[in-house]
Amino acid sequence: MSPKCNDNMTNSERCTSQHSTNKHGLSHKIISHEEQAAITRVIAHTGQLLQAYNAESRLIEQTTERLGMAFGLDSVEIALTSKAFILTSRSNDHCVTTTRTMKAHGIDMGIVCEVQRICILAEKQIYDVEQVKQRLDNLAVPKYNSVIVACFVALSCACFSHLFGGDSVVFIATWLTSFISMRVRQWLILLHHNLLTVFFITAFTATFIGSFASAFDWGNKPELIMVTSVLQLVPGFPLINAVSDMVKGHVTIGMARWMTATLLTLASTLGIVLAVQLAQLGGWL
C-alpha cells in the first residue's frame, strides 16, 4: 500500500512521500525494528550536527526528512526547540522517537555543506546507513587558519570604515584595532568562555583601543574606528536565521534565535559603553 493514496495525510506528509516514490521509485521494503532504530539514530545525528552548527530550521527539517526517505522510512518528523530537538521516524505504522539536546558549536558552514552532501549521496543510494554513520562519525572539515581569519575579518571591518566614508588612516587604524580584538575573541573562544562574555570583552577591547584614536584625532572621522571595529561582533547569522525561520513557520525557534542575537548585541553594547565611560569620552552617539 502506498501512503500516497491516503487522503487524511497532511500536506507535508503527502509531499514527502511523493518525493520518495517519484524520485527514487522505492518499493516498500520491510524494515525491522532494530534497523529502524539504527536509521533513526543516524538521522538524529545529522539533525544534531546541523542544529549545532547553526543551519536554518528549514534545512534541518528537509535534510532529516530526505535522509529518512532515502533509507526507506515512511516519514520523519521533527520538533525543534532552541536547546534540543525531538525526532520521530515512522515505518509500517511503527514509530521511533528520540530526543537530542543540542550543544551550540558556533557557525560552521563547512560542516553544514558536508552533512548536506552526505545526505544527497545517501539519497542517490550511493551510501547505505552504515556508510552514512561512519562518514558522520569521522567528519573532518578543515578550518581556516585563525591568524588568516583574524586578518581578513579585520580587513572586513576596515572595509566597512571605508564604506562609511573613512580615509586611509582610519582604514589602517580600524584594521589594527579589529585585528587585536579579533585575536582576543579567538583566544577567549579557545578557552571555552560563554559567548556573551566573549562578546562583552571583545567589544570592550575594540572600543577601548579605538577610543585612543579618537583622543588623538586620527584621520578624517576618528569615531569611525570605534564604531566599525565592533562590527565584527554584529550577530548577522543568528539574526538572518531568526527571521527566515519565522518566515518559514518555525516561530518558536526563530524567537529564540532573535533573543540570542539581541543578548549578544546587548553584551557587546555593554562592552562598548563601559569602554567609552572608562575613556571618559561621553556618549557614543
Add this chain to the structure above:
Amino acid sequence: MSELLLMLVDDAVFAGIAAFGFSLLFNVPRQALLACVLFAASAHAVRTLLLHANVPIEWASFIAATLLGLATVPWSRKVVIPRPVVTVAAVIPMIPGVYAYKAMTGLMTLHHQGYSVELQQQVLENGLLTIFILIGLSFGLAIAPVLVYRNKPIV
C-alpha cells in the same frame, strides 16, 4: 555618470572584501568563497544604486536581497551547496550593525541620563530601522524558497 560608476565599483569591491572576511569566519568551504564575494559585491552595489535613486533603505535592501536570493538558486543547484551557506555571508555587509548598536547605546544612555525626547527619538528611529532592514533582507532571501520552490528542496 562615470562618477556614479566609479562609486559603484568602489562600493562593490569593498563590500566583496568585507563579505570575504565573514565567509572565512563562518568557515564557508573553499569552492564557495569566490561566489560569496561576487554575490555580496553585486548585491551591495545594487543596493547602493537604489539608495542613489532615492529608494528607502529598507526597500533597497529587500530588492537587493531578493535578487541575491534568486541568483543563488542556479548556482546552488550547480555546485550542490545549500543556499544559506552563501546568502548569509553575502548579506552580512548589508546588516544594519551600526543602527543596532546605536539603538542599544541610546537605550542605555536613556536609562543613565534620564528621559529626553531627542534621545528617545534616536533610539526608536535606529531600532526601527534595524528591524525593518533585517526583515527586508531575510524576506528577500526567503522569496525563492517560499514563492518558487514551495515544498521542494532547492539542492
